Amino acid sequence: MNTLDAINARHSSRAFSDRQISDADLEKILFAGGQAAVGGGAFHSLKLIVIQCPDLLKAIDESSAKMRPGSHPLYGAPTLVALASTKGFLENIEWTNAGCVIQNMMVAAADLGIDSLYLWMAMYGINNDPELVKRVGIPEGMTCVGTVALGYEAQEFKKPKADEQRIEVAYIK
Numbered sequence: 475m476n477t478l479d480a481i482n483a484r485h486s487s488r489a490f491s492d493r494q495i496s497d498a499d500l501e502k503i504l505f506a507g508g509q510a511a512v513g514g515g516a517f518h519s520l521k522l523i524v525i526q527c528p529d530l531l532k533a534i535d536e537s538s539a540k541m542r543p544g545s546h547p548l549y550g551a552p553t554l555v556a557l558a559s560t561k562g563f564l565e566n567i568e569w570t571n572a573g574c575v576i577q578n579m580m581v582a583a584a585d586l587g588i589d590s591l592y593l594w595m596a597m598y599g600i601n602n603d604p605e606l607v608k609r610v611g612i613p614e615g616m617t618c619v620g621t622v623a624l625g626y627e628a629q630e631f632k633k634p635k636a637d638e639q640r641i642e643v644a645y646i647k
């Protein structure tokens with residue numbers, strides 16, 4: 475797939491099947507995350523953590539659902555990649571880094587035919603449960619700054635308004 479097609483194919487998936495992604499594809503997606511632009515080139519401030527253990531995924535799903543009881547914020551995804559970061563050397567730079575790293579992973583996933591979802595909810599679920607912070611292995615001095623769910627859709631989700639510009643653009647020439 476060419477890059478622009480992969481960017482356009484990426485969309486949020488909210489119903490995953492049990493089918494796991496292959497380790498080879500996972501490595502390609504993680505590699506893409508590591509090629510992202512990162513403020514000041516501070517790659518050492520970040521850590522990617524792959525979670526595929528069903529018990530831990532269930533615990534994160536339950537913790538994430540505290541904001542909306544009865545929901546399943548992980549939508550059954552068989553893989554969750556959490557991004558941990560130290561506090562940035564510039565204000566909020568860890569959050570903008572997270573956007574770059576996770577977007578790269580989602581576009582790489584789309585290129586490989588793998589579905590994804592940027593999950594604020596799972597980050598909330600991890601950070602607000604000290605036991606989960608330990609189980610996920612967020613290093614001392616770091617916090618989870620973003621997560622992405624990966625897998626294959628159990629039911630197809632269409633990207634809203636695909637092929638149309640979704641953000642207002644102003645030109646100053």
Ligand SMILES: Cc1cc2nc3c(=O)[nH]c(=O)nc-3n(C[C@H](O)[C@H](O)[C@H](O)COP(=O)(O)O)c2cc1C
Pocket residue numbers: 484485486487488591592593594595596632633634
């Ligand atoms: C930073 C960020 C956090 C998000 N968190 C969630 C989330 O917790 N749960 C969810 O269902 N979707 C989440 N999304 C997905 C957005 O709702 C989705 O990207 C948006 O509606 C546009 O749809 P598309 O991704 O299909 O193009 C998040 C997206 C971003 C960029």
